[in-house]
Amino acid sequence: MKICNFCMSLTIVLVMITNINMVVSKRHIPTTLDGPFKPVTRRFDSSLRRGSDDLPMTHPRLKMNVTLNFPEQIALAISSPTSMWISWITGKSQIGLNVTPLDPASIGSEVWYGKKSGKYTNVGKGDSLVYSQLYPFEGLLNYTSGIIHHVKLEGLEPGTRYYYKCGDSSIPAMSQENYFETFAKPSPKNYPARIAVIGDLGLTSNSSTTVDHLSYNDPSMILMIGDLTYANQYLTTGGKGASCFSCAFPDAPIRETYQPRWDGWGRFMQPLTSKVPMMVIEGNHEIEPQADGITFKSYLTRFAVPAEESGSKSNFFYSFDTGGIHFIMLGAYVDYNKTGAQFDWLKKDLQNVDRSVTPWLVATMHPPWYNSYASHYQEFECMRLEMEALLYQYRVDIIFNGHVHAYERMNRVYNYTLDPCGPIYITVGDGGNIEKVDVDHADEPGKCPSSGDNIPEFGGVCHSNFTFGPAKGNFCWKKQPEWSAFRESSFGHGILEVVNSTYALWTWHRNQDSYKENAVGDQIYIVRQPELCFKDSKLQDSQQSLPHSAASSHLSQDLSIIISQLIIGVLLIYGLYSHVNQIRFKD
Template sequence: MGEKIPTLVLFLCIFSAAVTAEYVRPQPRETLDFPWDRKPSSYPQQVHISLAGEGHKCISWVTDGKSSPSYVEYGTSPGRYDSTAQGESTSYSYLFYSSGKIHHTVIGPLESNTVYFYRCGGEGPEFRLKTPPAEFPVAFAVAVDLCQTGWTKSTLDYIDQCNARPWMVTLGNHKMESIPLIKDGFQSYNARWKMPLEQSGLNLNLYYSSEVAGFHVIMLGSYTTMMTTQITILHQGEGDGMKQAMEPLLYASGVDMVFAGSVHAYERSKRVNTGQPDPCGAVHVSVGNGGNKRCKNPQPEWSVFREASFGHGELKLVNSTHAFWSWHRNDDDEPVRSDQLRITSLESSGCLAEKKHYLRKIFMAPWYWRYGILMPWPIQD
């Protein structure tokens, strides 16, 4: 992890002026083709990392062989592995498709801000990872709706060494199987992406939280019907029901930034609550252009900055009260930082003191089911 990891955040306050980018979106690039390259049955493929609680990481990979072992050897020197961790494996089938053996192995405890080298299943190439620092500063890369185009590759090329950083992901509509009446949805997603649900005290892989260098990260996808109260900081996709249920909680909890995808463009809103400007509300940032191709819509009045560019965002947390957000488009000859803002935590404002009373009113109010979500009854000030 270290300088950049793809995940998202909460509590922040923005100072900025309205800007309209004079920008013409380039033509779509080709869809990438990945021809099948046969590997030995125990060769690790699709290797990726995720957070797994304090001082631990989960290493995930796939093998064609069903008898391949699920252990990881690791250490702080190349080619020297002084620790071994045993994991678990799973597989799934869907209609006429059967997956390979999907391995998940948690390694640790690991030292903070340290490079580790590891090997999966006793063979194959050596990989490396870097653990996050124990305290600020820390930086995050933010990419959504990557798809599988030439712009996707360009985005990931700019996020240097992204394969050595944890990928903290949330679900979207494209992760849901197209025939949900035959099988439960998100079967592939749940099998392949192991998020820290146990460490979050949850029994579902579709939303979770984690601690990174002194602040709390909460992730949720909106394309699920849960019979459970949920907290949203990052969501991917539309959903009037989720907005109605979650926005009062976000507002009362002092959340300052909400990152979302699905809309394939970059956009940063004013600080708003229930669609109206509010100095104590959240700034909404759409980062849905990691590489997918879609149309460009007119800029609405509440938008501070909008640009239909491909790229990724970076959130650099300097300390517990200050951070810096920037948007980097990748469809120029060189990466361009087209939007940026300095951020100050709401901890220093009077908003949080006012919201404590509002938060108590939410939890004391009646709740009811709508859109498959448990919602608080509308609060009257």
């Protein structure tokens, strides 16, 4: 009996220690104030696949499932706090040697909308257009799109749910009812609940896991950071066609894209984008050169962006506000030099930001400037040299990137030097496209790229050895760079939840954790420090703390973990006690 009591006591102590350890290790969320962090690498889990096949065009999520003239591929985009773009496509695209563009005037662009379901008190009207992707070369196919409609709904009330149908009522061919919610007006007290951040999504089995996972996370808006469909690789790496473009089409002077993938992608995204605005920026896979030197035709025609609304003359770069966040979408595949139109626009846009209204400043561009993977290493160094100082001067808080097919979160950095007022850079090019997840790091033996690698598809080449710091004299570091806080080769997406003008919770969700409650790949509070980083006293708003509600939500999760662990503990004790009694009885 004495042994039994000892066993029970030991078990209770062990269970309690386990509980405390699990709670402490599971629920502590670090903040950037705890940084700079010692670099951490979590390697690719070899039990997972590094890639997956493209979904076929016959897949139910890609197939056209409306009758002709009815809207499909419905998508929302923010225009301003009081206006929203609604876009959709009607009619059938064509692909073949000879294609005839549809007449955009043959079908109207109407949106009926109102604040009550089924009661549409307003009608918005807009424009429609088509585009063609032409390859007048032997063996290649031409494409012309369905009719692409864009309607801007204006005069909306902030923070309000609207129900809408789109289409042409004269046919009649209107969509089913959908709804969306406008964001609260710009203010340091108002923030979207959850902002999903995705890059390099594609249209594979992995892409569908990513989209299902982020839909489950119930985003309020989506930042789509370039390389959307990979339509330019479907005929080779993605489809069942050629193993390589040059061997299948040796005489083709241009690489053919398979534009129907864009239509499949629009259908694939519609369940999400018809309710949640998606803000896009171009990646290299959107360039899609065609005859006569025309590029970016699909990207520019399909997506409405608030360029004009933000004083930009180009859909390749623009800005917008959602609550107390000012977003700047930068183009890496158009002129980014100090002498160019984009830089000039960026300067004016930054000057016009009122941080007392929108304290948070978030920028995105497709390729990362800070990247320790071998893939795309130093590829956009020229862009960094042109623009980094300006973004630093205006104290941009976070910069999201894609392009590299893996995850990486940086320590606060400026000019390759740890800096408490530098932005937090985060790479999320891990959406799950047809190319495999990147696993090699430039700092590993034999993995440092040569100067001939990673040539950008636009702009100059500025590869150079470091002239200062721990890697001085070398092109690559000998270990994970100090500015790289955490990196992991895995597919996933991120969610940004801005809590107040000081705190924002960033969570990276890995695809393999889709079915695990409360599992996160990486999580951190990004904390602004205006008192430290702004010389202008007007912008030195006082530091806010993490509100009680955020802290208590973590506490309730902690309690649920404690209770569940205690139940397991009691069961273990009961089992051990029964076992001991059985032994005694046998004896």
